[in-house]
Amino acid sequence: MEEMLIDLLGFALKLLVVIGALGILVLVVVAILKSLKDLSLDEEKLKITDLREQSEECQKELLDFMHEHAADPKVRQEKDKKSKKEEKQAARQRYEERMAEIKKEEEQGNFCPENLYVLDFKGDTSASTVTELSREIDALLEHATEQDEVVVRLTSPGGMVNSYGLAAAQLMRIRWHHVHLTVCVDSVAASGGYMMACVAEKIIAAPFAYIGSIGVLAQIPNFHRLMDDKKIDYEQITAGKYKRTLTMFGENTEEQRQKLKSELELIHRRFKEEVKSFRPQLDIEAFATGEVWLATDAKERGLVDEIETSSSYLMRRIKQTHNCALQLKWQRKEDKSIIAKIKKLLKAKTWVKTIKKAVVEEAAADQLRIR
Numbered sequence: 001m002e003e004m005l006i007d008l009l010g011f012a013l014k015l016l017v018v019i020g021a022l023g024i025l026v027l028v029v030v031a032i033l034k035s036l037k038d039l040s041l042d043e044e045k046l047k048i049t050d051l052r053e054q055s056e057e058c059q060k061e062l063l064d065f066m067h068e069h070a071a072d073p074k075v076r077q078e079k080d081k082k083s084k085k086e087e088k089q090a091a092r093q094r095y096e097e098r099m100a101e102i103k104k105e106e107e108q109g110n111f112c113p114e115n116l117y118v119l120d121f122k123g124d125t126s127a128s129t130v131t132e133l134s135r136e137i138d139a140l141l142e143h144a145t146e147q148d149e150v151v152v153r154l155t156s157p158g159g160m161v162n163s164y165g166l167a168a169a170q171l172m173r174i175r176w177h178h179v180h181l182t183v184c185v186d187s188v189a190a191s192g193g194y195m196m197a198c199v200a201e202k203i204i205a206a207p208f209a210y211i212g213s214i215g216v217l218a219q220i221p222n223f224h225r226l227m228d229d230k231k232i233d234y235e236q237i238t239a240g241k242y243k244r245t246l247t248m249f250g251e252n253t254e255e256q257r258q259k260l261k262s263e264l265e266l267i268h269r270r271f272k273e274e275v276k277s278f279r280p281q282l283d284i285e286a287f288a289t290g291e292v293w294l295a296t297d298a299k300e301r302g303l304v305d306e307i308e309t310s311s312s313y314l315m316r317r318i319k320q321t322h323n324c325a326l327q328l329k330w331q332r333k334e335d336k337s338i339i340a341k342i343k344k345l346l347k348a349k350t351w352v353k354t355i356k357k358a359v360v361e362e363a364a365a366d367q368l369r370i371r
Contacts, residue, residue, distance in 0.1 A: 046139055049327040051118060052318050056094075098319055105320055113149035113180065116317060116325040123156030123193060127163035132330040134170050140328060141177055149180040151317065152200070153310045158191025158213060161267055167192070168274070171199040184310035185209045190292055194303070195271060198278045204306045204313050205295035211303050214275060215290025216268045218260060224251045279303075 102112045117140045121133050140150065152171065158164060174181045183189070183200035190213035197203050197211075205211055227234060227249060234249040245260045246252050272288045282302045298304045306313075318325040 044135075044330065044332050046135070047329045047331050049329070051116075051314070051325040051327055052321075055315070055318065102320055102322060110320075111149075111180065112320045112322065113317075114147040114322045115144070115149075116321040117144060117148065117150045118153065118314065118325070118327040119150065120153045120327075120329065121156065121167070121196070123154075123159065123164070123167065123196075125157075125159030127156070127159055127167045127192065130163065130167045130170060133167065135330040136328045137170055137173055139330075141173065141179070144174075144177065144179045146178045146180075149182060149317070149321075150174050151182045151184060151310075151314065152196075153184050153186070154189050154193060154197055155185070155187050156190070156193030156196065157188050157210075158193050158195075161192070161216070164192025164195055168196045168199055171196055175199060175201075182313075184313055185211065185295070185304075186310050191215065195274060198275045200278075202305045203303070204308050204310070205298065205304045206309045207294070207296050207307055209295040210292050211295050211298035212287065212292045213290055214271060214284075214288040216264045216271065217290075218264055220246055220248060222247075222252060223249055 105112050119133065119136050119140075121129060123129065144150065156164075171181065171183075181200045182202045182204060183197045185193075185197060185203065185205040186209060187206070188210040189197040189203075189205070190210055194212060194214060224234075236244065236247060236250055238244050242259055245256045245263075268288070272284050275288070276282065276284045279302065287301055287303065293301065293303065295304050295307055299307055
């Protein structure tokens with residue numbers, strides 16, 4: 001009897017240990033899931049930069065450096081004697097000069113914005129940064145009025161039709177709110193990139209930027225003859241006559257090619273209508289050929305309004321802005337925590353590649369630390 005009680009007591013203790021371990025495991029899993037959820041909320045934020053203040057600080061740093069390293073000792077002494085009162089007077093003078101320039105521009109009938117907002121869009125083939133663009137526009141439209149201007153520095157060679165259609169639609173929101181929109185192109189705005197650019201009231205491009213490519217392209221390799229030669233069968237079952245047109249592995253027919261061609265023609269027609277609606281003066285049939293031009297040539301054809309770099313335009317525009325000149329950037333904070341690393345591993349396509357990359361990065365970091 002006594003031995004039975006000891007056995008029961010031992011079993012009960014083991015059971016309690018197992019239950020306790022399971023409870024701890026559940027708590028750990030819940031904590032990890034909660035941490036992952038919190039990370040997804042905290043890893044993004046809107047960064048705002050005062051462009052006028054940034055410009056003035058750069059100018060001041062350069063001037064101070066020149067004074068400190070001047071060959072003439074008198075110049076260095078003048079810098080040391082300069083009081084805060086004199087600095088305020090200089091700032092006041094800059095303000096008055098800016099107001100005088102704005103007044104002069106407005107008397108000539110030129111628009112000078114109350115506030116200037118600057119956004120950047122660097123597009124890949126899938127326009128993957130369209131979410132960030134959308135959130136930046138969400139933020140500025142809460143405050144922007146008809147008296148403000150938005151400048152988008154755009155770089156894109158184009159890509160997927162639906163992705164760039166969405167990106168262009170985001171810029172249309174600015175126009176629908178009757179806020180002035182200018183697009184600056186320093187290197188390329190082609191195909192879907194030009195679809196975005198043409199939404200603006202004004203397109204400004206650097207002299208050698210690539211502009212245009214109003215066309216649609218589809219290309220696909222076909223391995224049917226290779227597979228046929230190797231006696232490999234390929235089966236494809238669809239419901240709907242045109243569920244699949246051209247295929248990589250089956251034998252394509254002329255009817256399938258013509259169907260895809262008609263789909264591309266339809267997209268091209270919509271593309272031309274989109275460009276024409278925003279730039280009615282453009283001879284769309286003459287220039288919607290898929291060709292690309294340098295900005296100077298594109299200006300002669302009506303695809304671009306002015307030839308100027310974005311930095312030059314912004315420097316001038318900041319001086320012509322009454323109040324704030326702000327750059328908005330929706331960015332993700334880099335998280336180096338253990339939870340973030342676990343999250344990356346869970347998202348990885350293969351564990352082997354991820355682990356190999358982590359080992360290589362850690363080895364490189366160790367070498368840097370040693371040096």
